[in-house]
Amino acid sequence: MLVNGELGMTGKKVHLKIGELKTNVGIIKNLELSVGKLVNDSWEEPMGPTPMPSLTTLRDWDMKLLNKYKPFYLPVCDLCCLCTYGKCDLTAGKRGACGLDMAAQSSRIVLLACSIGAATHTGHARHMVDHLIDKFGARYPLNVGGLNIKVEAPVTRLVTGIRPQTLGDLDEVLEYCEKQITHLLSVAHTGQEANNLDFESKAFHAGRIDQVGMEVADISQISAFDFPKADPEAPLIEMGIGTVDTSKSVIMCIGHNVVPSIGIIDYMNDNNLADKLEVVGLCCTAIDNTRYYKQGKIVGPISWQLRFIRGGFADVVVLDEQCVRTDASLEATRVKAPVIAASEKNCAGFKNRTNDPPEEIIADLVSGKVPGVLILDAEKVGEVAVKVAQRIAPIRKKLSCLPKVEEIKELAKTCRNCNLCQRSCPQDLEIPAALKAAAEGSMAKLVELFEFCIGCGRCEQACPVKLQIHSFIVKAGEQYMIDEKNFCRAGRGAVQDVEIREVGSPIVFGEIPGIVAVVGCANYPRGGKDVYDICREFAKRRFIVMTSGCSAMSAGSYKNEEGQTLYEEFTGDFAAGGVLNVGSCVSNPHIAGAAIKVASIFAKRSLRGNYEEIADYIHNRVGAVGLAWGAYSQKAASIASGFWSLGVPVLVGPHGSKYRRMLLGREDKKEDWEVFDARSGDKVNVGPAPEHLFQTVETKEEAMVTIAKLCIRPNDTWKGRSIKLSHYIDLSKRFYGIIPQDLDRFVRTPADIPMTMKDDILKILKEKGWKETIIPDPTLLSRMIRKKRS
Amino acid sequence: MSCEPWQCAEGSATKKAMAITKPEVAVSLIKRAARPILVVGSEAVTRNLDGKLLIEYLIDFAKASKIPIVATAHMVGEFLKRGYRPAGFMSAMDIGNRLVDPDWQGIDGKGPYDLALFVALPYYMEGLILSGLMHFAPKLRTVTLDNKFHPHACWSFPNVGVKVWAENLKVMISKFEGGQ
Numbered sequence: 001m002l003v004n005g006e007l008g009m010t011g012k013k014v015h016l017k018i019g020e021l022k023t024n025v026g027i028i029k030n031l032e033l034s035v036g037k038l039v040n041d042s043w044e045e046p047m048g049p050t051p052m053p054s055l056t057t058l059r060d061w062d063m064k065l066l067n068k069y070k071p072f073y074l075p076v077c078d079l080c081c082l083c084t085y086g087k088c089d090l091t092a093g094k095r096g097a098c099g100l101d102m103a104a105q106s107s108r109i110v111l112l113a114c115s116i117g118a119a120t121h122t123g124h125a126r127h128m129v130d131h132l133i134d135k136f137g138a139r140y141p142l143n144v145g146g147l148n149i150k151v152e153a154p155v156t157r158l159v160t161g162i163r164p165q166t167l168g169d170l171d172e173v174l175e176y177c178e179k180q181i182t183h184l185l186s187v188a189h190t191g192q193e194a195n196n197l198d199f200e201s202k203a204f205h206a207g208r209i210d211q212v213g214m215e216v217a218d219i220s221q222i223s224a225f226d227f228p229k230a231d232p233e234a235p236l237i238e239m240g241i242g243t244v245d246t247s248k249s250v251i252m253c254i255g256h257n258v259v260p261s262i263g264i265i266d267y268m269n270d271n272n273l274a275d276k277l278e279v280v281g282l283c284c285t286a287i288d289n290t291r292y293y294k295q296g297k298i299v300g301p302i303s304w305q306l307r308f309i310r311g312g313f314a315d316v317v318v319l320d321e322q323c324v325r326t327d328a329s330l331e332a333t334r335v336k337a338p339v340i341a342a343s344e345k346n347c348a349g350f351k352n353r354t355n356d357p358p359e360e361i362i363a364d365l366v367s368g369k370v371p372g373v374l375i376l377d378a379e380k381v382g383e384v385a386v387k388v389a390q391r392i393a394p395i396r397k398k399l400s401c402l403p404k405v406e407e408i409k410e411l412a413k414t415c416r417n418c419n420l421c422q423r424s425c426p427q428d429l430e431i432p433a434a435l436k437a438a439a440e441g442s443m444a445k446l447v448e449l450f451e452f453c454i455g456c457g458r459c460e461q462a463c464p465v466k467l468q469i470h471s472f473i474v475k476a477g478e479q480y481m482i483d484e485k486n487f488c489r490a491g492r493g494a495v496q497d498v499e500i501r502e503v504g505s506p507i508v509f510g511e512i513p514g515i516v517a518v519v520g521c522a523n524y525p526r527g528g529k530d531v532y533d534i535c536r537e538f539a540k541r542r543f544i545v546m547t548s549g550c551s552a553m554s555a556g557s558y559k560n561e562e563g564q565t566l567y568e569e570f571t572g573d574f575a576a577g578g579v580l581n582v583g584s585c586v587s588n589p590h591i592a593g594a595a596i597k598v599a600s601i602f603a604k605r606s607l608r609g610n611y612e613e614i615a616d617y618i619h620n621r622v623g624a625v626g627l628a629w630g631a632y633s634q635k636a637a638s639i640a641s642g643f644w645s646l647g648v649p650v651l652v653g654p655h656g657s658k659y660r661r662m663l664l665g666r667e668d669k670k671e672d673w674e675v676f677d678a679r680s681g682d683k684v685n686v687g688p689a690p691e692h693l694f695q696t697v698e699t700k701e702e703a704m705v706t707i708a709k710l711c712i713r714p715n716d717t718w719k720g721r722s723i724k725l726s727h728y729i730d731l732s733k734r735f736y737g738i739i740p741q742d743l744d745r746f747v748r749t750p751a752d753i754p755m756t757m758k759d760d761i762l763k764i765l766k767e768k769g770w771k772e773t774i775i776p777d778p779t780l781l782s783r784m785i786r787k788k789r790s
Numbered sequence: 791m792s793c794e795p796w797q798c799a800e801g802s803a804t805k806k807a808m809a810i811t812k813p814e815v816a817v818s819l820i821k822r823a824a825r826p827i828l829v830v831g832s833e834a835v836t837r838n839l840d841g842k843l844l845i846e847y848l849i850d851f852a853k854a855s856k857i858p859i860v861a862t863a864h865m866v867g868e869f870l871k872r873g874y875r876p877a878g879f880m881s882a883m884d885i886g887n888r889l890v891d892p893d894w895q896g897i898d899g900k901g902p903y904d905l906a907l908f909v910a911l912p913y914y915m916e917g918l919i920l921s922g923l924m925h926f927a928p929k930l931r932t933v934t935l936d937n938k939f940h941p942h943a944c945w946s947f948p949n950v951g952v953k954v955w956a957e958n959l960k961v962m963i964s965k966f967e968g969g970q
Contacts, residue, residue: 072887074918075925078804089804092925102925423798428913462798525912657883657915664887696883698915699832701864706881736879737867 043163048610051161052176055183055205058645061612062201064780065619065647068672069663069693071200073106076660080105083190098190107199108188110637110661114206115184117638120322121586122177122213123345124257129170129216131259131378132224138168142223145230148496151600154593154607155215159208161609167224170216177216180209200661207641208611214639215589222493225262227291232499232572232580234492237290239298239556240484241308246398249389250278250313252337254305254328255320256585258288260342260381264318265293267382277389282308283323284549284584291491291583298488300557301522301550301630303455306331307474307481312400316365316389318381321345322585323521323633329372334401338365338388339372342381350374358383366391402475403468405443412438412472414465421469424462426655427452427525431459431469443476450477451527454630488556489567491548491583495594497601499574503544504602508621510720512576513727514538514711517546517591518555520628520636523655528554530653530700531629535566535579537704541727542576543711546591551629552581588639592646595622612781619647620675620778623711623724625690626650627703631659640694649690649710651703656696663693667745675714677776681785684776686714687745701735708732709740714778718751726754729761744768748775792949796938797913805924807939807946813961819933819945820855820966823905825896828852828935829885830876831911832863839956844910847959849874851935854966860885860897862911882911886919890926902929908943909935917942935959 021028050057080096081087088096095101100108132140142164144152151157153164156173164170184206187193193202221227228234244250253261261281268274279296281289282305286298299308302323308314309331317332321343325331329339329348341348353361353373358380364370365388375381403411412435421431429452434445450473459469474481506512516538518531531554539545547555556565570579574594582590599605599617607614618624626643628636631652637659640650644663652659666672667688674683689712697703708728716724725746732740739757744765747753749772753761779785793809795801810816820826834845845868852859858877861869866879878897880888888894889906896903906923908916916934920942923932933945937955940946947958 072883072890072922073926074886074922076918076921078921078925090925091804092928420798423796426914428797654912654915657918660918662883662887664883666887668888695881696915698863698882698912702832702862702881705864735864735867737870738879 043608045606045608047161048606048608048613050611051609053159053205053208053611055180055187055202058205058208058611059201061615062204062645063197065644065693066197066200066663069665071103071107071196072662072664073103074657074660074662075102075106076658099194103196104194104199106661107196107203108193110659111184111199111203111206112188113634113637113659114203114210114641115181115188116634117636118177118184118206118210118213119181120635121210121217121638122174122181124321124586125213125217125220126174126178127257128259129167129174129220132220133167133171136167136224138166138171140167140224142166142169142219143229144219144222144494145496148230148498149494150497151597151607153215153219154596154600155211155589157607158596158609158611158614159212167220170220173212173216177209177213180205184209203641204645207638207643207645210638211589211592211642214586215593217586218493218583218589221258221288225258225292228490228492230494230496231492232574232578234490234572235294236487236567237294237296237298237490239300239486239488239553241299241311241313241481242483242485243297244278244280244299244313246313248276248278249315249393250280251316251318251385251389252280252282252299252308252314253285253289253318253320254282255324255343256284256322257320257343258285258292259378260318260320261285261289262292263378263380263382264385265289265296265382267379267386271386273386277386280314285320287491287549287552287584294490298553300484301528301553303522306455306457306470309335309337310401310471310474311481312396312398315393315396316340316385318342318385319346319348322635333371335399336368336396338392340381340385341372341374342376342378344376347374348372352376354380358387362387362391366395402471402478405475408443408446408472408475409438409441411467412436415439415467416465418464420462420464421459424458426456426458426523427454429453435467435469438472446473446476449473450480451529454523484557486557486559487565487567488553489572489581491552491581491587492572493583493587494590495574495597497597500594500597500601503575504598506576507598507623508602508715510623510713510716510724513541513543513623513724514707515544515546515594515622515624516707517624517626518551518629519548519588519591519626519639520551520631521633522550522554522630523632523653524554524630525654528557531555532558532566534627534629534700534704534707536560538707539566539570539577539579544574544576545570545579547579547581548583548587548591549585555579585635585639592642592648595624595646595648598622613784615646616779616781616784619780621713621715623713623716624648625707625710627707628656629653629703631656644693647693649692650694651697651706651710652694653703654696654698662695664695665691665693667691667742675776675778675780676782676785677774678779678784678786679777680787682776684774684778686776686778689714689746705731705735712746714776718749718775721746721748721752722754725752726757729754729757739764744770748773793939794949795941796949800917800941803941806941807943809939810933810945810947813958814965816933816935816945816947817962817965819931820857820905820907823931825901825903826857826905826907827896827903828857828859828907828909829882829911830859830861830865830909831882831916832865833910833912834865835868837910839952839959842956845869845872847956847963848909850963851959851966854963857907858897882915882919886922889923889930892929904929905931905933907933907935913938916940
């Protein structure tokens with residue numbers, strides 16, 4: 001008989017304490033028993049060789065890729081200034097005081113960027129999971145697609161060997177990620193890693209961890225907040241400044257973590273205020289708001305923060321985390337819009353009012369006694385934001401700080417023509433000429449700059465006479481801004497298992513020519529239209545086009561001849577010709593997850609802790625390419641790194657060259673392109689397929705030709721290769737005006753040659769001395785050979 | 791004629807390019823090279839110099855100097871449209887990556903280049919490739935033909951307006967007419 005005692009569970013840890021237990025043989029007093037964790041291993045899939053890999057577990061795999069795709073370094077700075085021995089000059093072969101050379105230093109910076117990115121996503125996931133466990137309990141079940149999804153967390157299963165079923169299960173996954181990120185960051189300390197390729201391998205590891213962290217964040221929020229669950233028909237969301245009803249009070253949420261926004265939306269709905277206020281979002285918070293609340297509006301990508309704030313549209317600005325302009329609160333003050341900082345990671349210098357009564361906070365913000373507050377309680381953020389917006393909107397009357405056109409023309413006359421604005425502009429925009437034209441009475445050149453301006457405001461920082469140049473450009477483009485009325489499909493989340501079953505075979509055999517994932521930020525070289533053009537081109541060619549984050553917004557920001565946005569023109573299915581928005585930044589693992597699920601569901605490969613085999617499968621068989629046309633952040637670096645590690649090539653736009661390291665194959669080095677034929681163990685030359693793992697492309701035309709080429713995989717059947725080559729050749733002829741000169745590297749048998757181009761191609765092959773070769777069962781792993789040669 | 795980096799924040803170089811103060815200096819550098827190559831980027835069709843596109847000057851220059859052109863991005867089509875066939879075409883990163891390889895025998899297979907001229911890539915991208923070459927291709931000399939000063943090149947023209955730039959290119963073409 002148990003007289004008194006307790007049983008506790010913290011996560012997976014069990015603690016048993018018995019005060020007194022009377023049994024037939026005696027009495028037990030004060031017994032305490034702790035068990036590390038309960039293993040609920042009802043998962044029948046056997047554990048693979050690399051569950052929860054450490055820094056070096058997958059080093060051999062990384063080195064296989066890094067020997068094929070060697071780093072090309074583009075140092076941004078000749079110096080290292082990370083320790084007090086420095087500054088050290090590492091120019092042209094010199095080593096620093098610690099012994100490091102420029103190659104290692106460059107890859108060390110890559111590792112740092114990827115670790116920052118992984119830490120940011122994992123920190124986001126940690127906040128989300130802790131918040132959701134507090135709100136819903138650790139046993140709350142994960143549900144990312146109901147009966148349509150059995151493989152709920154492909155990346156987590158693959159990397160950690162854990163099959164999470166509840167929110168509580170994600171805690172253990174995050175503990176693993178947090179440990180790895182700590183180790184990874186420590187590697188960047190002076191006097192640790194010495195070799196550039198080892199730094200690179202660790203950057204790959206950061207990418208793997210990043211994918212897990214992102215997946216945890218997204219599957220937890222999908223499950224608990226009831227976001228669209230792998231829904232190809234997720235609702236169309238109104239997007240663009242023109243869709244915002246400015247007669248209402250407007251709350252603007254900026255960042256990535258949806259928790260405070262949900263506090264706002266819930267408060268509005270609970271108090272029947274939904275028709276009185278507009279909740280709009282910028283950057284990924286916008287995407288996730290509208291997965292929860294389809295009446296929410298997406299203003300646009302990250303680069304539109306200044307234009308929306310200065311335009312005076314927002315009555316209250318709510319800041320959460322990541323990619324928030326650090327001067328957003330200063331800018332909001334200019335238009336008398338109170339600011340609520342809602343994340344521990346971005347307190348913005350405001351006093352912490354989390355424990356103050358809401359009415360006191362509201363009074364201080366409405367009266368202007370304080371410009372902003374820090375509130376670390378989502379429900380309180382909701383109440384305060386809504387009430388402040390309602391009370392201050394009639395006072396503010398959408399106060400804008402944009403100058404009038406006549407003022408611009410007068411102010412432009414004070415321009416000294418020093419060119420510092422243009423020299424500070426990342427886009428090298430011809431601002432002086434536009435100011436000169438304005439001074440002469442024409443706004444036309446300033447209007448032209450509107451589409452290409454990325455909204456950084458560096459021009460204003462550089463101007464010696466303090467002209468508000470960015471405001472001039474925004475004012476010039478004001479009508480475009482007000483006319484922006486588009487649609488973005490709400491982030492659908494994962495790809496269904498049944499969709500994978502339907503397209504697995506045509507993807508692996510090449511009959512669907514590729515999966516193009518257009519993702520990432522909005523640091524575009526020539527505006528967002530390039531993203532739309534690229535997505536539309538490949539959707540029309542019956543590739544599968546996947547989008548996320550700011551790129552998903554840009555893809556939906558333009559219309560076809562019939563006035564349809566991309567998301568109206570194409571379905572949201574994971575199928576040939578589909579255009580899918582998976583969601584926000586943290587939804588990117590659904591893209592990797594789709595490739596992983598092809599290996600798991602279609603090819604029946606075991607996922608569990610089996611990273612190397614699955615990556616080898618994807619690298620050789622799944623024609624997927626990532627394009628981050630406007631990538632700017634460290635998070636984008638770690639997202640890319642997660643794809644490199646899986647052997648999926650990633651392209652970036654010209655600004656992506658500032659990531660300072662490419663991973664490039666050499667198509668002219670034949671010896672680099674051998675794989676094992678798993679059937680025989682023979683080495684077979686499969687050509688440069690894919691040619692690169694990470695590359696900067698300069699123009700959208702180059703991006704399109706390169707994407708088509710990078711979808712080629714060694715496993716393509718002759719029919720699939722023929723289809724892929726026809727796209728590569730067709731795009732090359734259209735944009736380069738020439739048949740590709742490297743076709744001899746990709747044609748294995750005459751059947752690979754597209755029928756309509758046979759004569760031209762045979763001529764090229766003959767000139768190059770081409771010889772027929774076999775189509776192998778390709779692998780880079782000798783252990784995957786089924787029959788060794790005697 | 792400023793010899794400061796065109797983009798204001800590009801000041802993190804310990805070595806700074808020598809300034810090409812007049813086009814004859816560039817001509818002399820090229821004439822001294824045994825194996826020069828000219829890399830032409832996408833701005834060749836967006837930069838207008840005195841009513842004529844940059845690409846047209848570059849075609850005249852390449853014909854006069856007999857320097858082979860490697861076209862980056864989609865520029866091969868733009869050259870072909872104008873009746874000029876470049877010696878090669880590949881991405882800017884690919885040509886940079888090959889130039890750091892001392893064993894690369896060039897697009898014609900006749901041996902490594904000793905001088906690489908760059909022009910018309912986006913400024914920041916060209917600067918990074920020049921930085922890569924400065925660090926990892928010690929035997930290669932680099933020259934830019936842009937009108938924006940590139941500190942990471944071995945030799946660069948200063949920041950000048952398009953009129954001066956056009957004039958510089960015309961002088962260079964005239965010095966080569968009749969073959970190198």
